Amino acid sequence: MNKVIEIENLSAGYDHKKVLRDVCLTVYENDFLGIIGPNGGGKTTLIKVILGLLKPLEGEIHFFREGKPVEEIMMGYLPQYNAIDKKFPISVYDVILSGLSRKKSMFKPFSSEHHDRVGEIIKRMGLQGKEKKAIGQLSGGQIQRALLGRAIVSNPEVVILDEPNTYIDQRFESRLYEILSEINKERAIILVSHDIGTVVSNVKTIACVNETLDYHPGAEVTAEWLEEKFECPIELLGHGELPHRIIKKHQHV
Numbered sequence: 001m002n003k004v005i006e007i008e009n010l011s012a013g014y015d016h017k018k019v020l021r022d023v024c025l026t027v028y029e030n031d032f033l034g035i036i037g038p039n040g041g042g043k044t045t046l047i048k049v050i051l052g053l054l055k056p057l058e059g060e061i062h063f064f065r066e067g068k069p070v071e072e073i074m075m076g077y078l079p080q081y082n083a084i085d086k087k088f089p090i091s092v093y094d095v096i097l098s099g100l101s102r103k104k105s106m107f108k109p110f111s112s113e114h115h116d117r118v119g120e121i122i123k124r125m126g127l128q129g130k131e132k133k134a135i136g137q138l139s140g141g142q143i144q145r146a147l148l149g150r151a152i153v154s155n156p157e158v159v160i161l162d163e164p165n166t167y168i169d170q171r172f173e174s175r176l177y178e179i180l181s182e183i184n185k186e187r188a189i190i191l192v193s194h195d196i197g198t199v200v201s202n203v204k205t206i207a208c209v210n211e212t213l214d215y216h217p218g219a220e221v222t223a224e225w226l227e228e229k230f231e232c233p234i235e236l237l238g239h240g241e242l243p244h245r246i247i248k249k250h251q252h253v
């Protein structure tokens with residue numbers, strides 16, 4: 001299988017404070033990688049480096065298309081909900097359309113194909129009738145659906161989602177994972193989530209980020225592995241038909 005992203009010995013941080021060190025990771029076409037880890041462990045920082053929003057302090061990141069090295073690849077990004085300015089006066093339609101900005105030259109209008117594609121995505125996200133609403137008028141779950149639409153509208157080569165299900169209701173959550181598994185037939189997905197149960201039941205491989213990165217080739221992780229990586233106790237619960245793991249209340253010393 002071809003690789004799309006290769007990270008070698010990466011260190012990253014802010015104002016010379018290292019948040020990540022010696023991270024190595026390869027993402028392949030059709031990967032569905034779940035990134036888990038404790039609060040402040042560096043998950044979002046890793047995503048920022050992959051997206052080119054933060055320069056690494058050390059190490060390298062390489063991109064590939066059909067197995068050949070390229071300068072950059074198309075990535076669709078769903079940011080964490082709290083990173084969104086909900087007061088920004090932009091409609092649902094325009095949020096999704098903005099995901100196509102890089103598909104056209106700056107001075108040209110969007111084409112009718114672009115608008116058709118936005119219409120398709122609005123249907124897929126169950127946002128019909130909400131097109132003209134400002135994002136500030138939507139519920140948290142609806143905002144996240146609009147942002148997911150923006151992340152996938154351009155058919156990016158890799159889709160990166162940072163906590164996509166924070167406000168998504170249960171009904172749309174199963175639809176969300178259906179949509180992701182459809183996308184995953186053709187694209188790699190990187191999913192950051194605190195919900196370990198959801199991660200292990202949907203992804204193909206897992207990375208735990210806690211300053212360093214531990215890669216698990218497969219989604220079957222044990223509570224012991226998680227406890228070791230999170231440095232805190234994890235409880236294994238029966239949750240419907242799926243094992244569900246939660247982090248027990250604990251204090252870091």
Ligand SMILES: Nc1ncnc2c1ncn2[C@@H]1O[C@H](COP(=O)(O)OP(=O)(O)OP(=O)(O)O)[C@@H](O)[C@H]1O
Nearest residue numbers: 014015019037038039040041042043044045046209
């Ligand atoms: N812009 C920033 N400037 C300075 N420090 C930052 C900045 N962003 C994050 N940090 C710090 O870097 C560390 C890692 O943060 P990061 O957001 O990557 O963690 P995370 O694993 O995504 O956390 P969470 O699960 O809470 O979202 C934290 O200690 C955080 O305070």
